[in-house]
Amino acid sequence: MDFLRPSGWGEALAAKAEHPTAVPIAGGTDVMVEINFDHRRPEYLLDLNRIPELREWEVGEETVRLGAAVPYTRIMEYLRAELPGLALAAHTVGSPQIRNRGTVGGNLGAASPAGDCHPALLSAGAEVEVESVRGTRLIPVEEFFTGVKRNALAADELIRAVHIKKAGGPQQFSKVGTRNAMVIAVCAFGLALHPETRTVRTGIGSAAPTPVRAREAEDFLNAALDEGGFWESGRIITPAIAQQFAELCSGACNPIDDVRGSAKYRRHAVGIMARRTLGWVWEAHRGNERSAQCA
Numbered sequence: 001m002d003f004l005r006p007s008g009w010g011e012a013l014a015a016k017a018e019h020p021t022a023v024p025i026a027g028g029t030d031v032m033v034e035i036n037f038d039h040r041r042p043e044y045l046l047d048l049n050r051i052p053e054l055r056e057w058e059v060g061e062e063t064v065r066l067g068a069a070v071p072y073t074r075i076m077e078y079l080r081a082e083l084p085g086l087a088l089a090a091h092t093v094g095s096p097q098i099r100n101r102g103t104v105g106g107n108l109g110a111a112s113p114a115g116d117c118h119p120a121l122l123s124a125g126a127e128v129e130v131e132s133v134r135g136t137r138l139i140p141v142e143e144f145f146t147g148v149k150r151n152a153l154a155a156d157e158l159i160r161a162v163h164i165k166k167a168g169g170p171q172q173f174s175k176v177g178t179r180n181a182m183v184i185a186v187c188a189f190g191l192a193l194h195p196e197t198r199t200v201r202t203g204i205g206s207a208a209p210t211p212v213r214a215r216e217a218e219d220f221l222n223a224a225l226d227e228g229g230f231w232e233s234g235r236i237i238t239p240a241i242a243q244q245f246a247e248l249c250s251g252a253c254n255p256i257d258d259v260r261g262s263a264k265y266r267r268h269a270v271g272i273m274a275r276r277t278l279g280w281v282w283e284a285h286r287g288n289e290r291s292a293q294c295a
Helices: 009-018 031-036 072-078 084-091 096-101 104-110 117-124 215-227 239-251 263-294
Strands: 002-004 023-025 044-047 057-059 063-067 126-132 135-140 145-147 158-165 171-176 187-194 199-205
Touching: 009 044, 009 126, 009 158, 023 031, 072 084, 072 096, 084 117, 084 171, 084 187, 104 117, 104 158, 117 126, 117 158, 117 171, 117 187, 117 199, 171 263, 187 263, 199 215, 215 239, 239 263
Parallel strands: 002 044, 023 044
Antiparallel strands: 057 063, 063 158, 126 135, 126 158, 171 187, 187 199
């Protein structure tokens, strides 16, 4: 195994172009586990730790540009207001040591259906910035996952950053596992309110071959909130609407039976998480609206 260690982004792209099979490594929390257990033996490792720009972020008017190698701990500490759903998801990743090393870029590159950041990125609305010596492109996160541990990267491309919409409303993340962290999710659910567009977005993890959005559930809830005047009135969402939303989220799953849980349990759990997170974000939204009216 050869170890490539570029000192800049241009050098990294050139190395990836010359060695398309090279496996990028920054935090190493996924790659090194596979290597240590002999599940993977790449010909080349491409170390990105000497490229400081990958550990930087920029907060713009509408989005946050998050460098691919920004660790979860930094998101939790500095971007909780802008990216609350992702910050909540980051809290459930591994141990403090893993959160200090693990990155969103690495999670995306691994493309595991159970990746903890994926539901939050799907619900918030994100684009993955990828680059090669041929140029740069932005891939909507829902199009980035192409199969179990497969993604839309070309052989010569690297993930440079993730562009994530700043929260305009409450966001939530929920995960089922044997404990809060240091565990692979049995299933996970992300939900974000976007009051500026009066829409809701979802993200489901570990309940299909890829992370997915529950689009039919989103369409149903968007229509129900609009037709029922809930955005204007701030009324509590009725149990019937919440239950239908939960059932449609369960229906968006395509899970398997494995050692962590059965397909039936995963569908049931996703429905429970959908209903609960909807209650949490809507109560937070109603609280914000009341505070604005009293100000």
